Amino acid sequence: MKHGRALTITITLLITVLFAVSAGCTGPVQQPSASPAVTAPAADGSSLVFTDQEFAFELRRTIGASYAGEADIGECLATASRIQEGDFESWYTEWNRTADAFRAAGDGSLAAGHRVSAMEAYYRAATYYRTAEFFLHGNPADPRIVETWSKSRDAFRDAIALDVVPYEIVAIPYENTTLPGYFYTVDDSGISRPLLIVQTGFDGCQEELHPYAMEGIRRGYNVLTFEGPGQGEVIRVQHIPFRADWENVIAPVVDYAAGRPDVDEDRIALWGISLGGYLAPRGAAYEPRITALVADGGTYDVGQNLLQNLQEGGGAPANLTEDDLQEWLQTDPAEFNDAILGAMAHDTGTRWLNENGMFVFSAASPAEFWAKWMEFSLAGIAEEIRCPTLVCAGAADHFDPDGVQAQALYDHLTCERDLMVFSDDYGAGSHCQLGAFAQSFAAKFDWLDDRMGMSG
Known part of the structure; x- marks a missing residue:
């Protein structure tokens, strides 16, 4: 591989613009006030606390859970005000402190016989523990990762046990193990209904998908959420990393779902969120039982972005191919790793992306992570998807600037x-x-309802 030296010239300048976990099928469909094309990002409302883009986005993400009653705005802002910006340890300490407070509040309410108050406190504690754990992945052996994730899952399960929506904790057969899931039903009648399968992406846990599940229940779907390789319990406890050939994950999930008497196997929708905007389309391309697909937002080719950024910055020759770049990264080049590590020391987003990437891919270095992630491509595969497909994008999505990946998938x-x-x-x-769950759910579920025969 002769291009290695040239590739490092602009690495340090370009690394902060490498897309992270997402991206985004006849003419565009617009939600209320939707742009006909992707426009320049607007200011992030959560920047009223943080100027650091990554911290501001994760705060916004946590505040967003308030739509479903799984966070509260004042609690989030108070917690954020105590955090030292850009300090991962401070982030963990303060969110964990808040989570402990509302876990204890829930326990107190339950002991006094106030089940609804206990449920609400447990949902919020689950969100805050999950937020606390988010930036801990720089040291995969850190015991707080599993400890804090476990506290989040336990608080969530204590909450749903007090809720009124019927559910099951399920184990989906997968190769020589099982994948964890939750199966939510409209009621306990056992009637066969259309099914919505919802999956997360690069950094999520399935408990965060509860608002999606509840929206689906309200619209008449039974809902299955699950975690696959690289996600949630599967990476933290089973230590199974991400795989690019996600069709081998979706197939057993659909096998499980289609075998249930309360699932209408002729109406099974799949919704992939964040990097799920690659994973779900990849699975649907090989799975004819999927009858509608939402790529939220769509991701087409990880390596394409990396190579394009390098070439546009003059750091790679114009005739360099993705295969050439991946081959070079597989040699674990010290110059690439040194450049990435140097950028990580000065940029929160770059640090988080690479630390989490190495964690979920079980990679020993940034180069090894990127070499594995470059396998995530729908080139020659997207054309095989046969079901109606919705690709989503955000005009201010800093993970897919200008909607390049979403447009490519479309x-x-x-x-x-x-x-x-x-x-x-x-x-x-x-x-x-x-x-912005209210706008998001209205537009995306309306599209899905129309394709699944659920309108009205």
Whole structure:
């Protein structure tokens, strides 16, 4: 590989613009006030506390849970005000402190017989523990990762046990193990209903998908959430990293779902969030039982972005191919790793992206992580998707600037397809419309309801 030296010239300048966990099928479909095309990002409302983009986005993400009663704005802002900006340890300490407070409040309410208050406190504690754990992945052996994640899951399970929506904690057969899931039902009648499968992406846990599940229940779907390799319990406890061939994950999930008597196997929708905007389309391309697909937001080719950034910055020759770049990264080049580590020391987003990437891919270095992540491509595969597909993008999504990945996925689809771009006029332009669930759910579920025969 002769291009290695040239590749490092602009690495330090370009690394902060490498997209992280997302991106986004005939003419664009617009939600209320949606942009006809992706526009320049607007100011993030959560910057009223943090100027650091990564901290501001994660605060917005946590505040967004208040839509479903799983956070509260005052609690979030008070916690954020105590955090030293850019300090991962401070982030953990303060969110963990808040989570402990509301876990204790829930315990007190339950002991006094106040089940609803206990449930509400437990939901919020689960969110705050999950937020606390978010930046801990720089040391995969840190015991706080599993400890704090476990506290989040336990608080969530204590909450849903007090809730009124029927559910099951399920284990989905997968290779020589099982994948964890929750199966939520409209009621306990056992009637066969359309199913919505919802999955997370690069950094999520399935408990965060509860608002999506409850919105689906309200619209008449039974809902299955799950975690696959690289996600939630599967990476933290089973230590199974991400895999690019997600069709081998979706197939057993659909096998499990289709085998249930309360699932209408002719109406199974799949919704992938964040990097799930790659994972879900990859699974749907090989799974004819999926009848509608939401890529939220769509991701087409990870390596394409990396290579394009390098070439546009003059750090890689124009004739360099993705295969060449991946081959070089697989040699674990010290110059690439040194450049990335140097950038991580000065940029919170770059540090988080690479620390989490190495964690969820079980990679020993940034180069090893990027080499594995470059396998995530829908080139030659997107065309195989046959079900109606919705690709979503946000006009202010800092993980997919200008909607490049979403547009690429849309352009390569040959199925019935729609592209939905959310403007930031009312705060919906962020990644996956986090912090704007009302607009997000209205537009995306309306599209899904129409394709699944659920309208009205």
